[in-house]
Amino acid sequence: MKETNKINKKIERTKNNDKPRKEEKVYIMPLGGLEEVGKNSTIIQYRDEIIVIDAGSSFPDENLYGIDLVIPDYNYLEKNKDKVKGLVLTHGHEDHIGAIPYLYQKIDSTVPIYGGKLSIALAMSKFDNFGGISHKPKTYEITNRSVKKIGKYFEVEFIRVTHSIADAYSICINTPAGRIVHTGDFKVDLTPVDNVGFDFQRLAALGEEGVDLLLADSTNSEIPGFTPSERSVGEALRNEFRNAKGRIIVAAFASHIHRLQQIVDVAKETNRKIAIDGRSMVKVFEIATRLGYLEVPKGLMVSLKNVENRKDNEVVILCTGTQGEPLAALSRIAKNMHRHITIREEDTVIISATPIPGNEKAVYSNINNLLKKEAEVVFKKVAGIHVSGHGSQDELKLMLNLIKPKNFMPVHGEYKMLKAHRQLAIECGIPVENIIITENGKKIELTKEYAKEVGKVPSGDVLIDGLGVGDVGNIVLRDRQHLAQDGIVIVVVTISKKTGMIVSGPDIITRGFVYSRESENLINETTKLIKQNLEVHEKNSVTEWNILKGTIKDTASKYLYEETKRNPIILPIIMEV
Amino acid sequence: MKETNKINKKIERTKNNDKPRKEEKVYIMPLGGLEEVGKNSTIIQYRDEIIVIDAGSSFPDENLYGIDLVIPDYNYLEKNKDKVKGLVLTHGHEDHIGAIPYLYQKIDSTVPIYGGKLSIALAMSKFDNFGGISHKPKTYEITNRSVKKIGKYFEVEFIRVTHSIADAYSICINTPAGRIVHTGDFKVDLTPVDNVGFDFQRLAALGEEGVDLLLADSTNSEIPGFTPSERSVGEALRNEFRNAKGRIIVAAFASHIHRLQQIVDVAKETNRKIAIDGRSMVKVFEIATRLGYLEVPKGLMVSLKNVENRKDNEVVILCTGTQGEPLAALSRIAKNMHRHITIREEDTVIISATPIPGNEKAVYSNINNLLKKEAEVVFKKVAGIHVSGHGSQDELKLMLNLIKPKNFMPVHGEYKMLKAHRQLAIECGIPVENIIITENGKKIELTKEYAKEVGKVPSGDVLIDGLGVGDVGNIVLRDRQHLAQDGIVIVVVTISKKTGMIVSGPDIITRGFVYSRESENLINETTKLIKQNLEVHEKNSVTEWNILKGTIKDTASKYLYEETKRNPIILPIIMEV
Structure with missing residues (x-):
């Protein structure tokens, strides 16, 4: 109350004098x-x-x-x-x-x-x-x-x-x-x-x-x-497009509209049609074209499905996957897992980005796979195809x-x-x-x-673990990739809104983490351990979700790894009632 | 007259309306x-x-x-x-x-x-x-x-x-x-x-x-x-000064006051005194210090004469000659022709400039001479000592x-x-x-x-050939260097202001271009040839000084070279009466 009065007084004063x-x-x-x-x-x-x-x-x-x-x-x-x-x-x-x-x-x-x-x-x-x-x-x-x-x-x-x-x-x-x-x-x-x-x-x-x-x-x-001008990338792309004998596959960040514009321009100049692949690429193309940030000449875009019917030197495939994201278009192409595109000897693959720290290994793995299939791979700043x-x-x-x-x-x-x-x-x-x-x-x-x-x-x-998450397609896909390896262990705990005490759980649900008959014991044991550790928090009145979640994860992953040498995704879900 | 009226009218108009x-x-x-x-x-x-x-x-x-x-x-x-x-x-x-x-x-x-x-x-x-x-x-x-x-x-x-x-x-x-x-x-x-x-x-x-x-x-x-900041040169100089074991000789442009300031600062930091050499360097130091553009700590400057009495690692000699000018301080040092400075094995010579196109040969000649005397020579942009x-x-x-x-x-x-x-x-x-x-x-x-x-x-x-020229010391000195090689041939012609006709001459005076007894004939013959060619101009009413001077030069230098295989300086002087 005091505080409010003080503020009101100040406002009064300010009204009388505009100067700070x-x-x-x-x-x-x-x-x-x-x-x-x-x-x-x-x-x-x-x-x-x-x-x-x-x-x-x-x-x-x-x-x-x-x-x-x-x-x-x-x-x-x-x-x-x-x-x-x-x-x-x-x-x-x-x-x-x-x-x-x-x-x-x-x-x-x-x-x-x-x-x-x-x-x-x-x-x-x-x-x-x-x-x-x-x-x-x-x-x-x-x-x-x-x-x-x-x-x-x-x-x-x-x-x-x-x-x-x-x-x-x-x-x-x-x-x-x-x-x-x-x-x-x-x-x-x-x-x-x-x-x-x-x-x-x-x-x-x-x-x-x-x-x-x-x-x-x-x-x-x-x-x-000084960071080089984005325009310098246009020149470098122009050179690569001119030198390419077969198809061109360009991976770029979907949000980089100036880059996309330059790819569009150079494709037009070199008489190639563009097919796009990747959810976010399709989305940004739609928004940016509609709002006038991206100018795409009529007839330049073709469907990915029909791209194999065109002459190789009349095609550009513009896709996501510069960071080696496991299920992005470029990674699927590199791993021979793409529905429409199979890499060929005369293909030129341009990765128009640098790896964000942490992604290097995945990016280099794609490059190695592409090179093994004898594609020309253009990469790194040296080539000028990214700034x-x-x-x-x-x-x-x-x-x-x-x-x-x-x-x-x-x-x-x-x-x-x-x-x-x-x-x-x-x-x-x-x-x-x-x-x-x-x-x-x-x-x-x-x-x-x-x-x-x-x-x-x-x-x-604050970690967002997918509950209530809508359009995060790529990430969900990445998780599925993980799931495909070691499965998932979901730990559900219900907590009272009033008291912060555990009302029910932990309950464990697993998918892709079956371990024949022994699995039942394993799950029971995990449940017990988690419960014990959560009770320690309860005793100390620790109710922060992040800490509880961390405890659930740590306990489960450590124990499960010891017992199975596997690393399933541990997904703690805390529900308030 | 018409023109003037028009302008006056325009001025009138402008007065009535301030807008362009x-x-x-x-x-x-x-x-x-x-x-x-x-x-x-x-x-x-x-x-x-x-x-x-x-x-x-x-x-x-x-x-x-x-x-x-x-x-x-x-x-x-x-x-x-x-x-x-x-x-x-x-x-x-x-x-x-x-x-x-x-x-x-x-x-x-x-x-x-x-x-x-x-x-x-x-x-x-x-x-x-x-x-x-x-x-x-x-x-x-x-x-x-x-x-x-x-x-x-x-x-x-x-x-x-x-x-x-x-x-x-x-x-x-x-x-x-x-x-x-x-x-x-x-x-x-x-x-x-x-x-x-x-x-x-x-x-x-x-x-x-x-x-x-x-x-x-x-x-x-x-x-x-982007051209690097002048400040980056300070860093590079600091490194060189720290690494130098003996004396330091720095050649720089006299007018480059920021560079001089950095040399002064680094000398002070490394406990060295500065002696300066070179006319223009002395002049700029005087003007810039007086006007407050250059701050020189008291006691930092010492006389060049007494520099040999100081410890080698307490001395900087700051001089002209970055362009290999024949008689500039650095060139005299390099050629062992300097009154006070003789190069020694532990000396470090820093040339804090790049050669202006045309001067490369002279600059490299200095560097070679310095290296022969086992001095350390720091040069080129690579070292960062010039931007x-x-x-x-x-x-x-x-x-x-x-x-x-x-x-x-x-x-x-x-x-x-x-x-x-x-x-x-x-x-x-x-x-x-x-x-x-x-x-x-x-x-x-x-x-x-x-x-x-x-x-x-x-x-x-418009060529200035020394008549009426005052303080152009360095250039006069350079000419003397030339004179020392092949001498000079001065051709004086007097022309009437009114008619443009030759009143007297050409008269030829030579210095450093004696050729025993035959020289008299040579001079007479040259005079005759010049006269003939000038008379052709007179006939055609050509009176431009530059053309006349060119004719005198061409005629004299060509003939004298044929006869003597020497290239004296030909100095045409046209006097109006």
Whole structure:
């Protein structure tokens, strides 16, 4: 009550004087994207109002079998749901929009979403077949330099940058306590494919006017120089297409619309038709073409089924699978498991991406399989058929020079990347004491005088294990691949909402994990062990689902491995009654 | 008379309406710097007013023996001297200021010079000991974003850029017919040594407001990527200084004050004293220290004479001679001809520059000589001890993105560089029909509607052969080196101002070209031949000095070589009476 009165008084004061006062404070709380690559999401709070920048997901670590997605912990937003005034999107990649429906399970559907047309379309497609959301949120499409008033206090401006997807924006948040610029993901493409460039003029103008805090993408902060223009990939593809004697199979990220456009253009130039394969590729092609982000000449696209009837040198197969995902199109082709495509000696396979760390082995396995079938495989940066969507050191320095922020906070990256980015900022003249390297969940206070860490909010990895998940086709498929190896063990526990006590279970259901007659004993023994361990938690009043789930997993997987030397997927399901 | 009336009418009209009218025209006439590297000078004319951007010199080609300097043809300005309202300097390098005193022989000394403090100081030093100028021009020192009204029409703004000399500016010329931006020489140094950076904000703001024509430096338009920051040289020098066991001898460009500062800083860090050698080095050190562009700690500098008395690992000798100039300090050291310095086995010689095309042989000869004496020689970009002062392709694209000009004209560079720069502009989205590749002396008309070539003015190389030249020490010394080989033959001809007819001569005087008794006949014969050939010109009313001089040179050198197999310097002197 006291608190509320104080705030009201402050509001009174502000009304009398529009200028920011020294004592005004705005808070920045990153929920994801720090000390990691993925699940980017940042809270900005001024008094009783909150905006959220991005709500991204990340892919689970290899050891999180059965987990489809990792999203940020949205407890703080759930508790403060009356304060949340808007969700602002920098762009439409999974690590910036993948958690949106889960976020809306926690906050009101009246909170609107602001973003570019393509980002909005991709974000809204996340709600399709997604349970638990009564109403889809309202959306506002913005364009470059759009300024939106959000809530009573925030004035948010969108400034166009270049990235490996169209419709990417940096975001400038004006609050009575200071101005914050969040770059979003960006590179500085001096010759962008769509001629819709990086808005140097507006970013420099913000720098001229004064920026109190810059949050900037650190992904490539360890890489010297300038990331080559996306346009350079077009040249490299053109060469490969010209040299190819037979069919061309190109694997690319579905979301990389500029890349797809270049493939479309070069296919047309070299008189080839395109057949597409892969769920996400089909989906993005549909959305991007409909919204005008992708221009596909009439008659260029052909059905995958009929592709074998065409002359080899008149065909391009555009597919997913750059990361060696086991059931993606390229992997099925490589393993001779594709319904329509069998690799031939004169085929040229172009992998227009680099492996995300952790995926190297799977990618190289595909390449080896393709090479064994005597296909020509074009891969690696050397060939110029892929460039990063993130700015390297010179581009990060350029951004720092454009914005000239008073305070600087590197975001989006592992710890070593944040540190490397800090070094670049020091070289660009930002005083070291004005640079904040922080963690997910930390609360940063920004005033006209300083920026500093003042506390924390709940944060961490929230694992999505498929319950209530709708359209995550590829991941489900990947799980099936796993299931095909060692099967699945589902452990169901029912917990009382009121007391947090176990009401029934654990009950174990298995599929693909039969072990003849002994299996019954094995399951009984596992059940007993899990129960024992859960009771320890109960005694200590530990009720966090993540911990309970972890205990279930650890107990079951350890015991089952000892007994069977198998690693089934352990899927703990906790139900509240 | 008609013309004047017309202009007056136009002025009337403009008074009534401040907005630029479609029919307003401004003219751009490059006098130097196109299809060449050097002697940069550009005329901007609006109605009856002219400003000149830079007045640079270039070094003579190898075949122009006896020529000290090459300057632009200033005939047009001489004829229109009443119109010239100001000389505007981008920076203080010779190829931008070297022709200034010669320009002032042609125009009124009342024409003021505008430029940065350092540029003005270097420019004014050109008048020392220079004959034929009654009064030095008035100067106005500008700083970043200074706006100067010049004449009735021009409003000129200076915007700071980074280059291999301090106080480098791009220039924005606002005229009633349109806005022109001339980049001057630039690179985009994201981490400049003096922390006085490239003014992205103002350049981007110009782009935002609208620029009708951009003239931009093309020197490195064929080099991909980004030129490394000058700061990277500091790191490389620090390594070399730390590793050096004995003395360090560093050769650098005298005008490169940031480089000198880094050498000073690293010397101090590694507890070494600096002795400087070379006329221009001493001069620039004096000016730059006095004006505050170079900070030298007290007690760091020592006399060259006493350098041999110090411990080897406490000494740095900073000298000229990066280009292998025969009589520069480094060359004398390499050839064992230096009064104070004899090379020793433990010496480290650092050549902190790359050879300008044409100088490679002389530079490599120095290196070979130094290596023969077992000195450690650090050279080439690989070692990181030199970076260019000109922006590479990505920086040129960045400038095009910042300024977003309606029309574009690459300047400062050979034809192939201008062409390469055009290609970059096309990639950045400038329509090919809005790009002008032109030549020295061409007259470009700029309106709000178009930019196009409409005529030409006198232009060409004007050779300065030492008469009336003051402080050109190094060049005189180089000539002496030549003289030491084959001597000199001076041919004096006196011509009537009125008739253009030969009044007396040719008279021949030789030095260092004695050929015992036969020499008398040789000289008589040469005189006769020259006279014959000059009479042919007289008959045809050819009176251009350059042609007459050429004839004298060709005749004398050809005949003398045939007879003696020697190549003395032929110095034609034409005197008017």
